[in-house]
Amino acid sequence: MKIALGQLEILPGQPRSNLKLALEYLKQAQSEGADLLALPEMAIPGYLLGDLWDQSAFLREVIDCQNELVRASEKCTIAFGGLAMDWGQRGEDGRPRKFNAYFLAQNSKLVSTNSGHSFGVKTLMPNYREFDDSRYFYDSRKLAQADGVSVESLIEPFEIDLGEGNVKLGITLCEDAWDADYSLSPLELLSRKGSDVILNLSASPFTRGKDNKRNRLFSQAASKCGVPIAYCNATGIQNNGKTVYNFDGGSCVYFPEAQRSPSLAPFESGVHMVDLNCRSYPEEQEVSETAILKTALEYGTKKFMDQLGCSKVVIGVSGGIDSALAATVYRQVLSEDQLLLVNMPSRYNSKTTISAASELAENLGCLHTTVSIQQSVDHSVEQFNNLKFQKGSSSTDFNLSCSEFTQENIQARDRSGRVLAGLSACFGGVFTCNANKSETAVGYSTLYGDHAGFFANLADLWKHQVYALANEYNRLAGTAVIPAASIDMVPAAELNASQNPEKGQGDPFTYAYHDALFSKWVEDWERKTPEEILEWYLEGNLADQLKIEPALLTQLFPNAEMFIKDLERWWRCYCGLGVAKRIQAPPILAFSRRAFGFDHREAQLGILHTKNYQSLKARALK
């Protein structure tokens, strides 16, 4: 049996375009002699669509396209994930009932299961991270309850002739196979019901490390079920507004004897033929994490621009590492005339950073310019310091003055809100937000300043990952495309005289420690708080927990008081202004298993220190 895994690049919310590509894949699968073409979950509508699911006109359009796909199954059987509607019934939200469903089409018709269902329904609904399945879809457990039948009766293989006599074909959708934390297992049921092969049609976004987990999990499942599991995932990007997800494909077949057919290159779309009779495959080569991140970063950046229809980008380059990496990434996907780099010095910018910015632009060979912000900033400060006020209809001697801190933010907003926004409009393009995850976590940025932009493609990368990527680009180029100064000097905002990288006066972070700390707050599956951190500190195993050198801790914090002061400072930022700023942040490209935005939903709630934290603190300070 030859299965064509249709690793479809899905354009979310554009059913006709997805149908067109699916039909092309079908032709190719036919011509390559496939017995079955598999297509991903929600192949025609796309999967991450926000509330588009409550537009009935969109639903009808999807159904119409899916019907066309079914009609096209004349010469090749198709298994696809898609939308099923029961217009006559309500979902729990009172809208027409929608299913995240799978279909099997043969001879231009839908194939029914033995008990007469013309489609199957996703059973396990992810409602964590960026997923909102229960918001939109009625799962098979609810359906069983509503219809007064057992959920088991709804999960059954199709019996179908694919050219070599009848086979029992089980189909699952994405989460159905990730069953560890659910009280029932569709895979187990389908295997018990005699499936000869099981498909898993997925819309599974890229997350750092997920590949390995899936390979482990699906291999185990294939071995447990004793039949091959064919995994078919999408490529392309989809978004939830605040967060943008890469889909990396990875479609392949997992065999019960632990082999795995090789998959297409990550992020490559296309038809991937697997002969289920062939069981001898080479081991796939491991790729370094930084190399995968680099591919994902460029892919997501290019696809996001394509989807928005942007072809011109302005980047503010300070000479620092973040903007240098951003510029290097955009240069991979844009020509020298589509990319404009702008250095915007004030009196506080050092020669070192100014010349690093210009060196970068020369290395990248693209358009660049310099715009001084000093005159504009001086004008604002002078204007604010000399304002006259009235109170009601009376005059008043009330006045305002610009503190140094306020002047720092005025500079940052002048750069982004005035210069970059204005220049990108003149250029016919957009401007970028170069914030990394470390800054984004604690709101170390200025709203409408360096926090602004059309897209924050680095904001799910910790500072140490930014460095790793910068070094990777230089390694691949065999030369310092990103200037050594940007990598070697301390990162500094240069918004006042004391932030001077030439004197080693940089940002208030020691990334080796703070990246690890913030990551516990953000990325641990059960997120940690100062309570756990302080507990570990007192128990003497904080360095272990953070996987850092113990010496670093004692060097940074000679005593508990200094440790706590730093801890509370950044916790306040993470829970306080950091949240306010993230609410107004640009869309963020996700890499981790906890990206800010839709995967790290948050409310403005203020700071909480638990009672337990407070007693630990009292103990530490005694």
Place this chain on the structure above:
Amino acid sequence: MKIALGQLEILPGQPRSNLKLALEYLKQAQSEGADLLALPEMAIPGYLLGDLWDQSAFLREVIDCQNELVRASEKCTIAFGGLAMDWGQRGEDGRPRKFNAYFLAQNSKLVSTNSGHSFGVKTLMPNYREFDDSRYFYDSRKLAQADGVSVESLIEPFEIDLGEGNVKLGITLCEDAWDADYSLSPLELLSRKGSDVILNLSASPFTRGKDNKRNRLFSQAASKCGVPIAYCNATGIQNNGKTVYNFDGGSCVYFPEAQRSPSLAPFESGVHMVDLNCRSYPEEQEVSETAILKTALEYGTKKFMDQLGCSKVVIGVSGGIDSALAATVYRQVLSEDQLLLVNMPSRYNSKTTISAASELAENLGCLHTTVSIQQSVDHSVEQFNNLKFQKGSSSTDFNLSCSEFTQENIQARDRSGRVLAGLSACFGGVFTCNANKSETAVGYSTLYGDHAGFFANLADLWKHQVYALANEYNRLAGTAVIPAASIDMVPAAELNASQNPEKGQGDPFTYAYHDALFSKWVEDWERKTPEEILEWYLEGNLADQLKIEPALLTQLFPNAEMFIKDLERWWRCYCGLGVAKRIQAPPILAFSRRAFGFDHREAQLGILHTKNYQSLKARALK
């Protein structure tokens, strides 16, 4: 039997503060002779908390506070909604299993049901609008499946002596009583199991019109069940980051004979005693919709500032209606020294609007000033027009110039991103976003310009509601606090010479039509698209559907081509740049049943015109 309905003002994410208030209510209930104190759903933790639910330290803090509440039930029985944990079991997300639960505490201990459960679990989980229940909580249907018992067995009344012998007390949580679209009804079950009275503990946000729906629904339920239903809801505000919700209380008892005990005033927190033996109550008076909106607007604005700890506000006042209403609202909750109004004219601002802005400030008696933006804008335009560029290391004659449209946005950003952001920092406060819902729907605003601010308290009010509220303020004041000019002249952005309200040249909307149109796209439960709109237009019943004067349509659009051009223009804005702008919008105060933000989740997907729309269009243009 005397029930004290504890209409608790909940501070989300601050368990100790909620515990403290709950204990005060308990004292009061005791002293007023209550047999039972009821407290809302999630009374101690709060309900809308984003992903705070995955911090175990927070969960332990909540449990600790709830235990303290239970211990306090020595002299008065307490029924409260809260968090229940099963640390030894996993939720479907792999984290410790959490329940949205209800508890009954008496004599300092939890009361168990006959089958031995020490708490009950919410059965019906809302996963629509701003609600994410299944993301966080294991419902009783999942629990029944995991434990291999029937869900019915988990829904049972407590048998308890409240001073006059045993009564059967059924408890439900919020959605449990809104059962129309679910396949089982906890109310019906509890009634079948002999409940003498049923509590509904809620965390039910304010939505325009929801009060009436609830009164109708709960009265019917009480009559169907044949027992009183005591409804206990919270006050205060809670948020989901992008969207801020008022909780208006409304706690009361619904009797089977259709009476209803009077509730506290909307948004008032406190203990509300109801004697279940008293069945004679006056009809409550209807309050006008505008009066309710006004109360909700002021309440939400004040509480949001309190929660953030902001006490000073800067508002850009243009002389237009939106900023005038915003200033009037903030003046209700701030003293004359906490509010600073700023008029920021350029060469395009008319005398009429400038003097309306100053008249408003005088009427409100607060601080105000004028900051011209002309010099700053001229500097930007000149700077951009005269830049020199390089390409790589070579010079180039590439240059840029500022179009008139770009200059409009430069003005808007100069006002907010430069002046208001800078001045509010000098003032030690924040600045507001005065966008209304009509503009927000189609992104008729400038990012980092008038779209910016710490809070958008008008962005869930259509333009016609803004007018209604402005008129209401003037009516109540008995004088034109909001100047007549701001109400009477056409709204205009005044960003170029052709936007001149003195000549009647205003915004490209006819609000009587466009508010109704956009509302169909945004607020219809099954949201409409150009497909339905064009279909109605062709069928001749569009005016009916939009509830507008038919003459308005023919006057605005002499022919189908003009109608379609306008329709597609705004649809493009709504689905295109409007989404991009909303992603970076400030938090929005919700009034409607579809506020932008967390209640109207959206992805950047581009524009879709369905095949059906395209054939309707071809027909219309033939």
